Amino acid sequence: MSELLDTPADSPARSLAELRLRIQRLHRERGEPSLRALSKQVLKAVSHTTVRAVLRCQTLPRWEHLQAVVSALNGDVDEFRLLWVAVRDAENPVAMPAEEIAIPRKLMENQDRSASSNGAPSSRPASSEAIKTSAGARSAPPPEDGARRSLWASAGEPLVGHEDAVVNLAFSPDGSSLASAGADGAVLLWNLTAEESTAKRIAQHAGPVWGIAFSPDGKVLASASSDSTLRLWELSTGNPIADAGESDAQPVVHLEGIWAVAFSPDGKLFATASDDRTAMVWNAQTGGTACVKFSGHTEGVLCLAFSPNGAILATGGDDSSVRLWDIETGRAASKPLSGREETRWSVAFSPEGRTLASRLEETDKEDCPTTTGHKDAVVSIAFSSDGQLLATAGLDGAIWVWRPAVLWHPPTGELVGFPILGHTDAVVDLAFSPDDRILASGSADGTVRLSDPLTGELLFPPLAGHSDAVVGVTFSGDGEILASCSEDATIRLWDPTTGRTLCEPLRGHTGPVGKVVFGPDGSILASCSDDGSVRLWQSRDAVTRIAELEREVEELSGKYLQALEEIERLKAQLRR
Incomplete structure (x- = not known):
């Protein structure tokens, strides 16, 4: 209430504070349901991270996100629509049409590129001294010009077919x-080998599909849904894989929704994690023959991972425990790994299979023993390729790097790690570069940071440019490109060795971009969005782009000369 009294009645801050107090009061009135519970209730695909951002309301949330949370809380949507519009109008008293806004923004981008053309780009990360003097900067270095600059553009029309x-x-x-x-x-x-990408609808579940996974040999695709089923599809035919002795393929069925699916390293088995408190291992070649059922969790099983040798299955649950199972014997391989009472959203083995880590959503019980240095939910986790480092990202805005990568060591319980601070809002995603020399982080503060995972030192000033939360970061296979996607509906490509942008933002989506992924050879980038579309982006070298521009100039020049001739002809007619 004090923040309302301390701000002018007509200020944007006052309007936002009123909205914040109202949504938080509604949350309390409904018994303060957990982030996970709310994310499961909303009709659209809204993550628990987004739900948390709406409840915090530090900035004006997207209307569709606020509407989804208010509906899940059984609130008055019309009332909140009025409050949301009041904040929007207070922050933007004169709303310019979109076509008028686009021109100044384009001019600003052109000015930025022009100003950067006089600087000599470096092929190595900036020195620590240079970083220290510029660590407070809010923008990334300008794009690099010259023949080495990579250019990316849409590979064609958006791939449409989804209805949500x-x-x-x-x-x-x-x-x-x-x-x-x-x-x-x-x-x-989607068949990407055809001249035009074509799609085949291979599955239609009765609920959102949260997990998809290709088998290691690429012959089978698995899809897991909240409708409690998982289906396997033979990609050569597009047909479902049938049970042994059955004429028709039957989906793998749990008693409640399936949150995760994973193939064993050899592709012969797959495992499912369900809200029915069980994890099951199945024969991937028949698609419905259960090999073993693991029971022990007291709440839903949310995530799982095979060890690199395929002998152990790790599961994490809503009961705050991580459990290890011996697939051959069908028994527990160890006692439950429990820390503080919290939900575990994902688990992963290090590449060499000796260590295990889990992603956590913490509760407010401060008397529980802590297993991480985070002060809020841990929402992303990444191992270095050699398994020696583990990075975790939290809604508290911190990154922790653990050395060695051991979160639970039964004999001693010893933890070794250090924090990387700097983001001013939740850190949503993490990625190691293929050579493990760079740790990239994307945050709800709208920036990407590149850090040295061994020292925690910031390699460059924050990479700024997105106007909304950065929800995904990923490296190309050769490590030469870092892609980031954002709720501002754009994708940005960065040179991780210089911190410079490689091209203009990739625009085309009309809604938040939730994920980006590079193709195996790094020449194709795919993105998906709340707008219901998938887009493909293709790299083109500078020589190809120059040739295209030269052809465009030649065509324009021809039209210009024709126009001049027409002008002279008309003038001659007027003189007669």
């Missing part, structure tokens, strides 16, 4: 196909 938000993407191992999963329950398989 597209929430997940996966390339086949050979890059010939792209699978997309939607909140509409559909799974589409």
Whole structure:
């Protein structure tokens, strides 16, 4: 209430504070349901991270996100619409049409590129001294000019077919196909080898599809849904894989929704994690023969991972425990790994299989023993390729790097790690570069940061440019490109060795971009969005682009000369 008294009645801050107090009061009146519970209730694909941002209301949330949360809380949508409009109008008293806004923004981008042309780009990360003197900067270095500059553009029209938000993407191992999963329950398989990408609807679940995974050999695709089923599809025919002795394929069924699916390293088995408190391992070749059922969690099983040798399955649940299972014997491989009482959203083995880590959503119970240095939910986790480092990202805005990568060590419980601070809002995603020399982080503060994972030192000033939360970061396979996607509906490409942008923002989506993924050879980038579309972006070298521009100039020059001739002809007529 004090923040209302301290701000002018007509200020944007006052309007936002009123909206914040109202949504937080509604949350309390409904018994303060958890982030996960709310994210499950909303009709559209809204993550628990987005739900938290709406409840915090530090900045004006997107209307569709606020509407979804208010509806899940059984609030008055019309009342909140009026409050939201009041904040929007207070922050933007004179709303310019979109076409008028686009011109100044374009001019500003051109000015930025022009100003950068006089600077000599460096091929190595800036020195620590240079970083220290510029660490407070709010923008990334300007784009690099010259023949080495990579250019990316849309590979064609958007791939449409989903009727709701597209929430997940996966390339086949050979890059010939792209699978997309939607909140509409559909799974589409796109053929990328044809002259025009074509889609085949290979699955239609009765609920949102949260997980898709290709088998290691690329011959089978699995789709997991909140409708409690998982289906396997033979990609060569597009047909479902049948149970042994059955004429028709039957979906893998749990008693409640399936949150995760994973193939074993050899592709012979797959495992599912369900809200029915069980995890199951199945025969991938028959698609419905259960090999073993693991029971022990007291709440829903949300995530799982096979060890690199395929002998152990790790599961994490809503009961705050991580459990290890011996697939051969069908028994627990160890006692439950429990820390503080919290939900575990994902688990992952290090590449060499000796260590295990989990992603957590913390509760407010401060008397529980802590297993991480975070002060809020841990929402992203990444291992270095050699398994020696583990990075975790939290809604508290901090990144922790653990050395060695051991979160639980039964004999001693010893933890070794250090924080990387700097983001001013939740850190949503993390990625190691292929050579493990750079740790990239994307945050709700709208920036990307590149840090040295061994020292925590910031390699460049924050990479700024997105106007909304950065929800995904990913490196190309060769490590030469870093892609970031944002709720501002754009994708940005960065040179991780200089911190410079490689090209103008990739625009085309009309809604938040939730995920980006590179194809195996790095020449194709796929993105999916709340607007229900998938887009492909293709790299083109400078020589090709110059040739295209020269052809355009030649065509324009021809039209210009024709126009001059027409002008002279008309003038001659007037003189007669």
